[in-house]
Every structure is written in structure tokens, then in C-alpha cells.
Amino acid sequence: MSASTGVIERDADEDVVLSVENVDSGYGDVQVLDDLSMTLAEDEIACLVGPNGAGKSTVLKTVFGMLTPWEGHVKYHGDDIGGMAPEDIVRTGIGYVPQTENVFGNLTIEENLRMGGVARSDDLDPIIDQLYDRFPLLTEKQSAKARTLSGGQRQVLAFARALVMEPDVLLIDEPSAGLAPNTADEVFADVQAVNELGTAILMVEQNARKGLAISDKGFVLDQGTVAYADDADGLLDNPEVSRLYLGG
Numbered sequence: 001m002s003a004s005t006g007v008i009e010r011d012a013d014e015d016v017v018l019s020v021e022n023v024d025s026g027y028g029d030v031q032v033l034d035d036l037s038m039t040l041a042e043d044e045i046a047c048l049v050g051p052n053g054a055g056k057s058t059v060l061k062t063v064f065g066m067l068t069p070w071e072g073h074v075k076y077h078g079d080d081i082g083g084m085a086p087e088d089i090v091r092t093g094i095g096y097v098p099q100t101e102n103v104f105g106n107l108t109i110e111e112n113l114r115m116g117g118v119a120r121s122d123d124l125d126p127i128i129d130q131l132y133d134r135f136p137l138l139t140e141k142q143s144a145k146a147r148t149l150s151g152g153q154r155q156v157l158a159f160a161r162a163l164v165m166e167p168d169v170l171l172i173d174e175p176s177a178g179l180a181p182n183t184a185d186e187v188f189a190d191v192q193a194v195n196e197l198g199t200a201i202l203m204v205e206q207n208a209r210k211g212l213a214i215s216d217k218g219f220v221l222d223q224g225t226v227a228y229a230d231d232a233d234g235l236l237d238n239p240e241v242s243r244l245y246l247g248g
């Protein structure tokens with residue numbers, strides 16, 4: 001399987017921060033990703049869309065070191081990080097916001113943020129202060145237990161927790177899952193704001209149209225490989241992609 005339509009041609013000097021090159025990966029002896037390739041430039045939001053079970057979350061897990069590529073390479077600023085442990089990957093500058101269990105419910109907002117910085121050896125106060133400035137709702141609730149937050153507020157805390165490490169790249173798995181449309185829109189606005197402040201984002205999103213609408217480019221995954229890659233508008237305007245993957 002290596003069908004690829006509309007693959008983006010990019011300048012050789014593009015500042016690629018993350019590249020996934022011909023990766024096979026999976027669970028146990030079950031292969032999920034099949035010769036999958038994609039790149040993310042340092043100022044971009046890229047959105048992975050596609051049917052249930054296509055392998056979108058598996059891409060993030062493979063980039064973040066929770067799965068080791070069977071074949072191919074995962075490169076961060078050109079260095080091969082395939083198979084590196086997540087705790088080392090987080091130190092290199094890649095953050096990960098899983099879809100579920102992404103905050104510690106029994107800890108306060110402040111404690112959650114400090115947990116996000118356990119891999120840092122410097123004083124966390126300046127970055128945590130910056131994050132409180134950026135996400136005022138966290139300031140209001142800093143002594144509250146995370147379990148008291150709404151779904152959207154938890155998602156904001158999960159982003160902020162990942163940002164304590166000041167990553168160059170943030171991997172986000174289905175930020176809008178389980179959220180009402182208005183709340184999902186607020187979370188998408190936060191994703192854009194994080195990107196505008198200099199973090200490249202690779203996001204999986206089940207709400208493909210909304211995810212692509214805030215993204216620079218997208219990859220349609222099907223059966224573990226990239227079926228379509230294009231800038232986000234190109235995918236949204238592609239009648240075949242629309243019919244097959246975006247609900248018409």
C-alpha cells in the first residue's frame with residue numbers, strides 16, 4: 001500500500017522539525033502503520049484525519065516513543081528518535097497530549113502544571129506564570145482539583161501541562177473528543193494560539209472538517225498509510241476526499 005495523491009511538493013530548504021519516513025509500526029505482531037511518511041515544518045499545524053482504526057493515534061504513539069518503528073525513521077530536527085523512550089523524547093522538545101487521562105484528577109491545577117515540568121531541572125515558576133497569563137481560567141482555578149474541571153477546561157490544562165516543557169512540537173490526540181461544539185471551537189482556538197506562539201502541532205482529529213479548518217496541511221490516513229496529503233484547503237476542496245472521508 002503506498003497510494004499517494006496530491007502529495008505536497010515543498011522547498012528543499014523548508015524547516016522541517018519532524019519527519020516520519022516510511023514507517024511500519026504496530027502492536028505486538030499486529031501491523032498498523034504501513035510505509036507511512038509525513039513531515040511537519042516548524043510553524044505548522046498538521047491534521048491527521050481518516051476513518052476509525054486507520055492508525056492516526058498509532059502515528060502519535062510511534063512519534064512519542066510509546067511504540068518502536070519496525071521499519072523506517074522518525075526524525076526530529078534531522079536526528080533519528082525512533083525507539084527513544086518517551087521520557088527522553090519529552091526532553092528533546094516533543095510534547096504529547098493523549099486523548100484521555102491527560103490530567104491527574106486528584107491533583108490541583110498548580111500540581112498538574114508542576115508535574116508537567118518534572119523533566120526540567122530549572123525553576124518552573126517563570127514558565128508556569130507565563131502559562132497562567134496565557135490561560136487565565138487556570139489562574140482562577142489554580143488550587144482546584146483537576147477532576148472538578150469541565151471537559152474543555154481539562155483539555156486546556158492538558159495543553160498547558162505539556163507546554164511546561166516548552167516543546168517545539170506538540171502531538172495532540174483528538175482535542176475536541178467529547179466536547180460540545182462551542183467548547184470544541186474554544187479548544188481549537190487554543191490550539192491555534194499555541195501554534196502562533198511558536199509550537200508546531202501534529203493533531204489527530206475526528207472532526208475532520210474543523211480540524212482541517214485550523215490547520216496548514218492535512219494527511220488522510222487509510223489502513224495505516226497516507227492516502228492523501230495536501231494543504232488543508234486542498235483536502236477540504238477535494239471532492240473525492242470530501243466524499244470518502246469528510247462525510248460528503
Ligand SMILES: Nc1ncnc2c1ncn2[C@@H]1O[C@H](COP(=O)(O)OP(=O)(O)OP(=O)(O)O)[C@@H](O)[C@H]1O
Nearest residue numbers: 027030032050051052053054055056057058059206
Ligand atoms: N493497544 C493496542 N493493542 C492492539 N491493537 C491496538 C491497540 N491500540 C490500537 N490498536 C489497533 O490499531 C488499529 C489502529 O488504531 P488507532 O487507535 O491508531 O486508530 P485511529 O485511526 O486513531 O482510530 P480511532 O479514531 O478509532 O481512534 C486499530 O485496529 C486498533 O484496534
